[in-house]
Amino acid sequence: MTGEFKGKAAIVTGGASGIGAAIARELAASGASVLVADLDGEAAEALAAQLRESGAKAEGFAVDVADASQVEAMVAKAAQAFGGLHLAVNNAGIGGPAEAIADLSLDGWRKVIDVNLNGVFYGMKYQIAAMLASGGGSIVNMSSILGSVGFASASAYVATKHALLGLSRTAALEYSQAGIRVNAVGPAFIDTPLLSKNLDQGALDGLAGQHPVGRLGRPEEVSALTCFLLSDRASFITGSYHLVDGGYTSR
Incomplete structure (x- = not known):
């Protein structure tokens, strides 16, 4: 453990796999106490158990981020288990139906909005209150490259990822003087179970080819930037949007 986040308590939503799991592991390895929150509560607890075996303090928590009461309970659990809250990564999200507008x-639209946008709002609402009680903190909201460009047949997803940028910037303005920083990260296509379970190899190769670097990203590459933004090394960075995209948006 490096100890960079020693004494800090963190929540990572969508934390049981992919990008979220990579972030939870890096935070724990750097000394943070981590609440691994996920719709799949068993998977969340399994990862938390692995983190505890490595010497970290971690708990698993089942949460549907589209339900405000569950999100409130999630934040209360972290504060109760770890004595406060200092760090949060709102990473949970879904892709939604691949349909033209x-x-x-309407149900397909609403479900994506409920998870990807409302879920982040609920997260920040309760996380910020807990961070104010803990003397400050840092939040990273997981947007996407699709927070800055369009993508056919993904209107709901694109709309939510654009909206997260405005939500993050507004929160940064409102709480900077209270010692809370809020930033957004925009990954391109990352090699996670979400992709590999839903796409065949040909489709994966096609996605990889859309990145000038010629490959998909790795969860650890997104985690590295996210954990930097959460850390005191990024103490002068707030209200901003940072891409991890292999050159995708430079085309």
Whole structure:
């Protein structure tokens, strides 16, 4: 353990796999106490158990971020288990139906909005209150490259990821003087179970080819930037949006 986050308590939503798991592992390895929160509560607890075996303090928590009461309970659990809250990564999200706008069902639209946008708002609402009680903190909201560009057949997802930037910037303005920083990270296509379980090899190769570096990103590459933004090394960075995209948006 490096100790960079020693004495800090963190929440990572969508923390049981992929990018979220990489972030939870890096935070724990750097000394943070970590609440691994995920819709899959068993997977969240399994990762938390692994972190505890490595000497970290960690708890698993089952949460549907689209439910404000569950998010409030999640934050209360972290504060109770770890004595406060200092760090949060709002990473949970879904892709939604691959449909053009005229064909997208209202239910399909609403589900993506509820998870990807409302879920982050609920997270910040309760996380910020807990951080104010803990003397300050840092939040990273997981946007996407699709927070800055469009993508056909993904209107709900693109809309939420654009919206997260405005939400993050507004929160940064409101709470900077209270010692809370808020930033957003925009990954391109990352090699996670979410992709590998839903796409065949040909589709994965096609996605990789859209990045000038010629490959998909790795969860650890997103984690490295996220944990930097959470750390005191980024103490003068707030209200900003940082890409991890292999050159995707430079095309």
